Amino acid sequence: MLETLRVTDAAGQLRFRDPAKARELAQALDRVTGEVGRAPVSVMHVCGSHEQSIAKFGLRSVLPKTLNVIMGPGCPVCVTDVPEVDEAVVLAQDGIRIATYGDMLKVPGTALSLADAQSRGANIDVVYSAAEAVELARDTTDEVVFFASGFETTAVATAAVVLADPPANFSVLSAHKYIPPVMEIVAEMPGTKVEGFLAAGHAATITGAAIFDRFVERHHIPVVVAGFEPLDILAGLVKLVELVRDGTPRVENMYPRCVTPLGNRNAQQQLWRVFRTVGGMWRGIAHVPNGNLRLRDEFARVDARRKFRIDVQRLRNNAPSTLTQVCICGDIMAGIASPSHCSLFGKECQPDTPVGACMVSSEGTCRIWHQYGGHPDL
Amino acid sequence: MSATTKPGPALTGRDEIVTLKHGAGGRAMRTLIQETLAAGFLTGPVEGIGLAAMDDGAALKVGDRWLVVTTDSHVVHPVFFPGGDIGRLAIAGTVNDLAMMGATEPAGLTCAVILEEGFRRADLERIQRSMLETCREAGVTVITGDTKVMGRGELDGIVINTTGVALTDRVVPDSGLKAGDRILVTGTIGDHGIALMARRHAIDFDAPLESDVAPINALIAGALAAAPGAVTAMKDPTRGGVASALHEMAEKSGVEIVIDELSVPVHPVVRSASEMLGLDPFHIANEGKALIGVRPDYADTVLAALRAHPRGSDACIIGTVSAARAGRVVLDTGLGRRLLAEPEGEPLPRIC
Numbered sequence: 001m002l003e004t005l006r007v008t009d010a011a012g013q014l015r016f017r018d019p020a021k022a023r024e025l026a027q028a029l030d031r032v033t034g035e036v037g038r039a040p041v042s043v044m045h046v047c048g049s050h051e052q053s054i055a056k057f058g059l060r061s062v063l064p065k066t067l068n069v070i071m072g073p074g075c076p077v078c079v080t081d082v083p084e085v086d087e088a089v090v091l092a093q094d095g096i097r098i099a100t101y102g103d104m105l106k107v108p109g110t111a112l113s114l115a116d117a118q119s120r121g122a123n124i125d126v127v128y129s130a131a132e133a134v135e136l137a138r139d140t141t142d143e144v145v146f147f148a149s150g151f152e153t154t155a156v157a158t159a160a161v162v163l164a165d166p167p168a169n170f171s172v173l174s175a176h177k178y179i180p181p182v183m184e185i186v187a188e189m190p191g192t193k194v195e196g197f198l199a200a201g202h203a204a205t206i207t208g209a210a211i212f213d214r215f216v217e218r219h220h221i222p223v224v225v226a227g228f229e230p231l232d233i234l235a236g237l238v239k240l241v242e243l244v245r246d247g248t249p250r251v252e253n254m255y256p257r258c259v260t261p262l263g264n265r266n267a268q269q270q271l272w273r274v275f276r277t278v279g280g281m282w283r284g285i286a287h288v289p290n291g292n293l294r295l296r297d298e299f300a301r302v303d304a305r306r307k308f309r310i311d312v313q314r315l316r317n318n319a320p321s322t323l324t325q326v327c328i329c330g331d332i333m334a335g336i337a338s339p340s341h342c343s344l345f346g347k348e349c350q351p352d353t354p355v356g357a358c359m360v361s362s363e364g365t366c367r368i369w370h371q372y373g374g375h376p377d378l
Numbered sequence: 379m380s381a382t383t384k385p386g387p388a389l390t391g392r393d394e395i396v397t398l399k400h401g402a403g404g405r406a407m408r409t410l411i412q413e414t415l416a417a418g419f420l421t422g423p424v425e426g427i428g429l430a431a432m433d434d435g436a437a438l439k440v441g442d443r444w445l446v447v448t449t450d451s452h453v454v455h456p457v458f459f460p461g462g463d464i465g466r467l468a469i470a471g472t473v474n475d476l477a478m479m480g481a482t483e484p485a486g487l488t489c490a491v492i493l494e495e496g497f498r499r500a501d502l503e504r505i506q507r508s509m510l511e512t513c514r515e516a517g518v519t520v521i522t523g524d525t526k527v528m529g530r531g532e533l534d535g536i537v538i539n540t541t542g543v544a545l546t547d548r549v550v551p552d553s554g555l556k557a558g559d560r561i562l563v564t565g566t567i568g569d570h571g572i573a574l575m576a577r578r579h580a581i582d583f584d585a586p587l588e589s590d591v592a593p594i595n596a597l598i599a600g601a602l603a604a605a606p607g608a609v610t611a612m613k614d615p616t617r618g619g620v621a622s623a624l625h626e627m628a629e630k631s632g633v634e635i636v637i638d639e640l641s642v643p644v645h646p647v648v649r650s651a652s653e654m655l656g657l658d659p660f661h662i663a664n665e666g667k668a669l670i671g672v673r674p675d676y677a678d679t680v681l682a683a684l685r686a687h688p689r690g691s692d693a694c695i696i697g698t699v700s701a702a703r704a705g706r707v708v709l710d711t712g713l714g715r716r717l718l719a720e721p722e723g724e725p726l727p728r729i730c
Contacts, residue, residue: 022713061715062713
């Protein structure tokens with residue numbers, strides 16, 4: 001049974017959804033954006049949950065016309081690359097039970113998604129947490145592989161179960177990603193328009209806000225850590241554009257009710273004891289040095305990549321669907337294009353028949369736009 | 379097992395097999411019905427409202443009055459849930475569909491029951507008592523019926539179909555909204571779906587939440603009588619929730635509807651549970667609520683009539699109809715505006 005839901009939590013949340021305060025912040029944002037003295041001003045958020053809130057509360061319709069809030073590579077499911085999905089599909093086809101988050105099922109691989117493999121008889125379990133995957137392994141003698149995705153926040157949960165002496169039939173296929181390096185990639189992209197970053201509040205509860213100090217020093221681009229309620233986002237944007245206007249790049253923490261400068265040291269220790277960073281492709285973005293989290297050598301016993309010989313070549317003989325060549329998810333996640341620029345969006349590519357990964361996850365830009373209508377002209 | 383080529387998504391959007399999304403009350407369901415079950419019946423000679431209208435029921439001209447007919451099959455898991463059971467649902471569902479056509483005095487109901495071998499007699503008796511009680515509440519009785527038993531595993535427990543008939547002087551269609559009309563809701567939204575989902579997933583709340591399942595024909599009768607002719611359209615937001623019902627009304631009426639989210643009544647438990655499970659209360663089913671379109675000058679009169687009834691005490695004016703862009707439903711969140719989309723398939727808790 002899940003925990004008892006506390007109804008009083010909702011009342012607390014409503015404090016950060018006050019329309020009068022939102023109007024004040026929107027006016028401030030308008031004024032500050034005007035004071036920058038050139039247009040447009042472009043900033044990027046790197047978190048699917050930020051886009052969820054912006055879309056759900058209709059915030060795009062109140063953002064200044066001259067402020068371009070770009071959706072960055074903020075959905076960990078969307079940036080999971082084809083070879084990682086292929087590894088999971090091959091394991092599933094070889095009769096191994098795959099436990100994973102529901103969003104991962106529809107992510108397209110070379111030939112098949114996990115959902116396709118499931119409809120062809122593979123044994124896939126949807127779990128809500130890493131701990132649930134371990135429980136699954138304890139209840140069976142089958143090999144259970146936890147296909148783990150997510151940024152720092154969920155990676156810590158995976159690390160915790162790896163450290164808690166899981167059963168011998170449990171292992172992890174890590175598709176975990178690490179956010180700070182991809183911000184470097186975006187900042188260094190030739191012709192990048194990004195003048196400031198809105199950083200994800202939940203990841204920063206683990207890493208601390210100070211982790212962005214070096215990034216700011218190196219790139220002279222301000223970073224503001226923001227929460228996920230509408231007022232959090234608007235206040236974060238006001239602060240970010242102020243820093244752009246003043247030409248004073250620094251890190252500001254606008255989510256102090258959850259985020260500290262140094263973060264959760266205990267969680268960080270667990271994270272880095274279990275994982276190390278390696279370079280790898282992020283779907284649609286680029287090769288991201290240090291962008292992927294893989295298990296350290298001492299946890300080889302729990303690492304599905306070392307426990308099993310995974311031969312993904314057999315999937316490669318199938319040509320990918322021609323539609324995937326038309327898909328522009330990469331440009332969308334890089335902030336160069338919007339879903340409305342894609343000829344497949346809302347037509348061939350729909351939530352129940354996704355072509356690209358951005359339509360798969362509930363945090364994917366295309367999926368969010370499809371659900372809420374990314375049309376600012378309302 | 380060898381890897382096979384994944385077929386690309388079908389360009390026509392036609393599915394080879396029926397899936398759960400076709401039963402979710404949204405666009406996929408309407409398209410499937412129009413393309414298969416209703417094909418050939420859509421242009422049949424009917425004086426009044428027939429299948430082509432895809433309304434809550436049909437209306438046939440009898441003398442100078444209208445005979446309204448509606449039918450509904452009921453399956454629900456679990457059969458007994460907080461605030462009701464399948465028997466109450468089967469009676470209220472059909473009584474409410476009649477009421478949504480303006481026929482608030484049902485003349486009688488039929489009841490067909492299919493049972494699975496192994497179904498407990500005590501449960502059947504409990505369901506029957508609930509049906510009887512709900513019929514009394516609605517001022518109606520069951521006038522004929524049918525019973526079948528099927529083998530174990532051939533269906534899930536019990537299926538109940540009810541058909542209702544009623545006479546009325548004036549039919550209220552889904553399609554009658556006009557620019558300027560106000561949209562009213564008769565109470566809090568999402569109670570039924572969240573109460574069931576909580577029971578299915580064994581989620582506990584620190585405050586009670588019950589399904590709103592109830593016959594609301596008396597409530598609707600009061601609203602219609604308060605301002606004769608002023609109610610332009612009605613729909614009960616069952617499967618697919620308020621979002622699907624508003625889309626149907628906007629499309630059939632050829633109007634735009636703008637909803638003011640802050641005036642939509644939502645029970646605090648439904649709000650919390652939706653936040654936590656990643657659900658949208660606008661997509662969640664209701665079984666004792668109605669969306670009512672009213673001419674602007676009479677909106678307050680109808681609202682007062684609704685609030686005077688115990689089942690309408692939380693009624694609110696939640697939106698406005700405009701001629702702007704036909705078929706569109708816009709949500710004003712108080713913080714900005716966005717399109718209110720129809721749900722895709724069954725609402726599932728967000729996982730990642």
